[in-house]
Amino acid sequence: MKKWYIYYSKQGSTEKCGQYIKNKNQEMIMWNLKDGNPKDVAEDDQVILASGIYIGKINKKVIEFIKELKENNNNKNSILLICGAQEDEKEATIEKNLEGNIGIFSRVVFAGHTYNMKKMNFMEKAIIKKVSGVKSDEDKIKYELLDSLI
16 A cells, blocks of 8 residues: 655645655655646555645646546545635635545545745735735644644
């Protein structure tokens, strides 16, 4: 049985979570969906699938992989890890984006967020400043929650 951390990271939060988990569990295989979907995920493998929420949406590559995971493996060892700042809206956002596919996950966790201003374009920075009032880098990852996944 392999252990996978499969993610898409636009601003770096889900990648940071994966690096944290991998540092504690060297057997974990990290796979960035920017490189395509991994082809050798077996039915009994443990999968942590991670995405940020961007303007109320889970990344489309993650959604596509969820559908593939459901069709090919029906993997019951899967955990969905979501990063985002709008914690009060997480359940509605997840339900809206997964369209009935939430049942393939044994657990859904909300791991917090980071703001990395260097990775944001002008509009993203302006929106973050306006909506959240944050003007500099911020790390609100729930590391104790990540420890429970290892």
